[in-house]
Amino acid sequence: MSGEKPSGPVQIGMTLGDYLVERLKAAQASQEQGEEEQSKKSRRLIDRDHNEASQVVKSVGPSIRKPPKGDNQTDFFIPALYDVGTRDSRSIMDVAVFRLSKRDRRAGEVIRYELTDGYVEVSSGSAGMASIWDYDLVLMAISHLTESMNRFREGKGDKPGRVFRPHVADVLKFCRRADGGKQKDDLVETCIRLNTTHVAMQRTRKAKNGRVVTISEGEALISRYKVVKSETGRPEYIEIELADWMYREIAEGKNPDVLTVHPDYFLIDPGIGRFLYRLARRAAGKTEAKWSFKVLYDRSGSAGTFKEFCRILRRIIEANDLPEYTLQEEEGQSGPLMLMKHREADT
Structure with missing residues (x-):
């Protein structure tokens, strides 16, 4: 019955219902009047970041690709962008649980990261390892889940479940990609x-009673999926179920630890550039962080040589056009270091 309350969690995004309609009306009115202050602020930040890098990118390839046609249009369906990182998953977010290469599929491979309290192991099936661009779909689901949970905690909506069922056009819009047949x-x-990309982890922790315990667990990046195609044979809707640990961190934690992601993150072209932004967002925040080139290489899961990795790092440093952060190379006692600094740290 239409008037009945759901008996359990509903699909992610469905809880936003009337709220999205309200946002559409507000966005349209604001766009007509030219008074959308948040969009202006975002454009100022983007313009400033790009202007600062405009001189150096002429000598090297830019890290930011051009946005697709129509990208500047207001899209009411897209909530603020979020990235997940909690105490339980902090070590995972500091390593690449996906491949950073567009060409090397890395089918059937395993990447293992040795950490101070255990390890993280990423393995792929015959279809290939999930890429950092594939993970954009997970970011979209996390964004909508976070938005829905915020409203649920405020008493303005129902509790969302783990299932996310967006229209393909909305996914491409969110990820700032062209709306073409191949992209779909x-x-x-x-x-x-x-x-089919599985993340396993083993970590040693101190329990409440003081005993030291070792916990091993693993799960795929998404638990399941379903693709609904139209009569033309093109994908129309995608249905995915978030991994249980991702859902629990946002839906069951009292104070979910989420980080906003700059809209231009989705325009970063090199996979290593995306990895650097995510690491800077986690480690530097609004200040700065410093990493050795060797540690960056180890945590990236790169299949290339360290020499090639350093070459790519230096190109990204020279372009210096990543959103929010400036990158600098410094000399260290055991090798080169990268300084990641928020652009507003000294302002």
């Missing part, structure tokens, strides 16, 4: 890779 078909492969 690629999302099917994205779902397969996310579902």
Whole structure:
């Protein structure tokens, strides 16, 4: 019955219902009047970041690709962008649980990260390892889940479940990609890779009673998926179920630890550039952080040589056009260091 309350969690995004309609009306009115202050602020930050890098990117390739046609149009369906990082998953967010290469599929491979309290191991199936671009779909689901949970905690909506069912056009818009047939078909492969890339971790912790225990657990990046195609054979809707640990961190934690992601993150072209931004967002925040090139290489899971990795790092440093952060190379006692500094740290 339409008037009945759901008996359990509902799909992610469905709880936003009337709220999204309200946002559409407000966005349209604000766009007509030219008074959308948040958009102006975002554009100022983007313009400033790009202007600061405009001189150096002429000598090297830019890290930021051009946005697709129509990208500047207001899209009411997109909540603020979020990235997940909690105490339980902090070590995972400091390593790449996906491949950073567009060409090397890394099918059937395993990446193992040795950490101070255990390890993280990423393994892929025959379809290939999920890429950092595939993970954009997970970011979209996390964004909508966080938005829905915020409203639920405020008593303004129902509690969302783990299932997320967006229209393909909305996914491409969110990820700032072109709305073409190939891009839609690629999302099917994205779902397969996310579902067959497994993340296992073993970590040693101190229990409440003081005993030291070792916990081993693992799960795919998404638990399941379903693709609904139209009569033309093109994907129309995608349905994914978030991994249980991701859902629990946002839906069951009292103070979920989420980080906003700059809209231009989705325009970062090199996978290593995306990895650097995520690491800077986690470690530097609004200040700065410093990492050795060797540690960055080890945590990136790169399949290339350290020499090639350093070459790419220096190109990204020279372009210096990543959103929010400036990058500098410094000399260290055991090798080169990278300084990641928020652009507003000294302002």
